[in-house]
Amino acid sequence: MNSGALRGVALDLDGTLLRSDHSVSARMRSLCSALIRQGILLTLISSRPPRSVEEIARGLGLEGPWAALNGAFVVGAGREILDRSPLPEASVERLLSRYGRDERVSLNLYAGFDWIVQAIDDRVRGEVDIIGFAPTVDVGFASRPATEKILMITDEGSDDGARIAGELEALDDDVAVARSKPNYIEITRSEIDKGRALALIAASRGLSAREMAAAGDGENDVPLLRACGYPIAMGHGPRSLRQIAELVVGSNDDDSLTDALGRLFGLLPSR
Missing domain, CATH: 3.30.1240.10 (Hypothetical Protein, Haloacid Dehalogenase-like Hydrolase; Chain: A; domain 2)
Known part of the structure; x- marks a missing residue:
């Protein structure tokens, strides 16, 4: 896909956006701010509970939308619940x-x-x-x-x-x-996963999931990467994830994802 057609990016948290110490690097924070300034939809889609995702989103200057609980709980700006799918x-x-x-x-x-x-x-x-x-x-x-x-x-x-x-x-x-x-x-x-959450989040901003890039590192990120327009896998992810990725980057501790997203959106941050 032509990167110029991309209008948003969705990030998994643990093992992807977050370093091994569960923090966000300074360079990634800088890139996230630049994406927001450019009007790029930046969202988080995680298996973490909503309270945790919300705290990380606020730390990046994001009010929503974002998704928690592996896509079963989707929140828009101002804590508006866009979708909630309880188990039977x-x-x-x-x-x-x-x-x-x-x-x-x-x-x-x-x-x-x-x-x-x-x-x-x-x-x-x-x-x-x-x-x-x-x-x-x-x-x-x-x-x-x-x-x-x-x-x-x-x-x-x-x-x-x-x-x-x-x-x-x-x-x-x-x-x-x-x-x-x-x-x-x-x-x-059943049928709840991160790919569905991506489609809901994109639609809430008038976009399609195919206009989004996405990055993840786990088995539960396979639906997310399949749904998006530009799938990125972390190098430590399982083979099932890496096989469907357009791009495989390095570790969540080396800012290789930061570099890849910077190049993809023409916002490569300075070192």
Whole structure:
């Protein structure tokens, strides 16, 4: 695609926009400001909870639109909810019944801006360290509201993430299963993914998804890259992602994505 036809860019967060210490580099911040000044639609599409995505967006000077929860929660300017797609209640009940006491996983429920867990364990503490705030504890999820996403966290370095993802795909046709990391299993309503979120965000600004570039690094970014007009994969991403990319860049710690976007939009920042 001719880069001159691109009118926006969507960025995944962890492993893409964010460095390994979960910060945004000074050069990337400069580029984001330049894109906004040029009238380029800059948006964030992440599996993170809304509160975390909103905080990062504000830090970049973005009021919206952006998407959280792997595309199940899409927000416009002024916190206007553009789309909210809860999981079917019957599916949530089945998943909690099957995995609620499974020691292989820590269950996390996301309902709008709320993050709910049954207990604070080491896996949940690791997520707290990443996103910067703590969840609400509700033993047994007794009073849960409508839930947009369930995150199952397994132990790093084990095969449980792949094994449980396979179990889930065979278990319930009403849910979509994706992994943002090998040990992070993201469960949303069927047909909900980052590609759909990109189309909704683009349409909210009178654009099509094909007028957007997009960058990501995880299995859950495959729909995002398939939907956009110029797909960019991080070099550490899985082969399934790199195979569909127009461009593969380096690490999220080396500003190679900053350089690529700067060239793509004619705004290469100075070193």
